[in-house]
Amino acid sequence: MKTTILTDIEGTTSSISFVKDVLFPYARDALPGFVRDHGGQPEVRRWLDQVALENGGICSDEVIVETLQGWIDQDRKHTALKALQGMVWEAGYRDGDFAAPLYPDVAPALRAWHAGGHRLAVYSSGSVPAQKLLFANTDAGDLLPLFDCFFDTEVGHKRDADSYRLIADRLNRSAGDILFLSDVVAELDAARDAGMRTVLLDRREDYAEPRTGDAANGHARVESFADIVA
Ligand SMILES: CSCCC(=O)C(=O)COP(=O)(O)O
Numbered sequence: 328m329k330t331t332i333l334t335d336i337e338g339t340t341s342s343i344s345f346v347k348d349v350l351f352p353y354a355r356d357a358l359p360g361f362v363r364d365h366g367g368q369p370e371v372r373r374w375l376d377q378v379a380l381e382n383g384g385i386c387s388d389e390v391i392v393e394t395l396q397g398w399i400d401q402d403r404k405h406t407a408l409k410a411l412q413g414m415v416w417e418a419g420y421r422d423g424d425f426a427a428p429l430y431p432d433v434a435p436a437l438r439a440w441h442a443g444g445h446r447l448a449v450y451s452s453g454s455v456p457a458q459k460l461l462f463a464n465t466d467a468g469d470l471l472p473l474f475d476c477f478f479d480t481e482v483g484h485k486r487d488a489d490s491y492r493l494i495a496d497r498l499n500r501s502a503g504d505i506l507f508l509s510d511v512v513a514e515l516d517a518a519r520d521a522g523m524r525t526v527l528l529d530r531r532e533d534y535a536e537p538r539t540g541d542a543a544n545g546h547a548r549v550e551s552f553a554d555i556v557a
Pocket residue numbers: 335336337338346350404409412450451452453454457458461485
């Protein structure tokens with residue numbers, strides 16, 4: 328059976344800077360207007376209510392927006408924030424405010440793996456709709472058709488081995504047939520605990536110091552998708 332490739336996004340297929348310096352500020356600025364215009368829609372309200380609950384119960388939309396903006400500044404990987412960010416980014420992609428830059432080695436590798444019969448899947452803290460938007464709007468074109476499964480924190484935290492066990496179940500693969508790619512060693516540790524193969528993406532643009540030796544914690548390490556052996 329061909330290895331299924333499961334990839335992270337931020338720091339792996341796209342730079343941390345794109346997420347932190349483009350996507351997050353766009354969401355921060357657009358959130359007040361988005362909540363004002365769409366806060367009454369059930370699929371939006373559901374997430375706003377979750378944020379209110381964490382704030383101790385009923386609070387105004389203004390307080391909810393301020394809470395969400397604070398979470399963006401802290402880079403919290405909260406499922407409600409991620410779901411709302413995905414909805415906000417939709418307008419940004421649609422209006423051409425940004426496209427998603429991939430590292431130049433990513434699209435050729437994804438296309439080659441897909442052509443070679445490997446299944447491709449994504450596991451990111453970004454919501455599944457946000458992941459789909461990103462891969463449909465990359466600077467290398469629409470790569471969405473290459474992927475057949477997407478997972479976000481609704482399956483669990485990325486540093487929890489059970490999340491990877493659940494993903495293997497959902498992919499109908501044994502964990503050993505899945506290769507997980509990430510820039511975060513703690514995520515790779517969790518995937519390895521669940522039985523997956525792992526590769527650390529150690530991008531110089533994102534991490535000034537190479538993470539070799541103990542810093543890679545025994546994970547295979549590459550600086551480019553071109554060097555990954557699927
Ligand atoms: C799906 S694009 C936005 C990425 C994002 O919001 C994020 O938090 C990235 O986390 P990742 O798990 O891909 O490192």
